[in-house]
């Protein structure tokens with residue numbers, strides 16, 4: 001089965017360099033018309049110019065593809081709405097949205113300024129919310145959509161010095177969990193991608209021999225899979241150095257300790273049973289699963 005995007009219109013944010021550029025080139029190479037967005041600032045989100053996006057557009061056009069540049073900041077909802085309108089005016093629809101734009105403001109939490117926390121949340125979380133909000137009614141009306149949120153191992157598992165970034169990236173997983181449920185009946189599939197790649201974002205973090213393995217292009221096949229007609233829904237795909245994994249947010253079966261209001265000693269005493277994963281751990285289909293498990297165990301305890 002070959003994946004092609006002929007007739008599809010894609011918006012890739014933050015696609016002037018790094019991972020977004022590779023995503024945009026690959027979508028275009030397989031037939032998508034691509035709106036290449038990039039603010040063109042530095043890795044901390046300072047400055048801006050549409051030239052980064054335009055260079056990628058030039059590369060796509062030189063290879064025979066169709067593309068347009070856009071220099072909006074994803075933090076500006078009016079500019080994001082105009083960006084989506086730009087795609088619709090030129091190509092009539094938007095099928096694929098890749099929320100990829102991002103910045104870093106790393107510091108240990110003790111030293112982190114709240115302004116740096118808020119800015120990182122604004123770019124990653126509200127940036128993705130703005131873009132998704134702007135395409136959502138179009139995707140609902142056309143009964144088709146593919147949306148990818150770029151999350152991170154820093155959010156899923158934590159990373160020293162990245163409290164702001166980790167919180168923002170995990171928020172995107174939460175956004176994906178609900179939108180994938182709400183979008184399902186309109187065939188809008190929403191997934192997350194957790195990449196590992198040598199880009200300006202990871203400069204200085206890893207030795208050169210490791211960086212050489214982490215080409216951004218090695219992540220892009222996972223992105224294309226999440227944008228395809230046959231994409232999964234509600235997945236967290238992980239990719240780096242040509243290895244592809246999947247992350248899950250799970251719920252253990254746990255232990256029913258009784259309805260007595262004060263049982264902290266029992267919780268501590270049975271922490272191993274609460275935590276055990278061998279039996280009954282599930283990947284909930286929605287948040288309701290937790291309550292269902294808890295009430296189910298309480299009812300069974302009352303019956304027995």
Ligand code: NAI
Nearest residue numbers: 014018019039040041073074100101102152196197199201
């Ligand atoms: P990058 O810095 O090369 O790319 C990010 C792009 O987003 C830049 O071109 C930048 O100009 C653009 N951008 C920043 N703020 C923007 C805004 N407000 N509006 C529009 N564009 C904006 O870094 P990289 O590594 O390619 O990152 C791409 C995505 O992947 C980011 O969301 C990042 O957090 C995520 N990521 C990257 C990892 C890695 O190992 N490189 C690991 C996990 C996640």
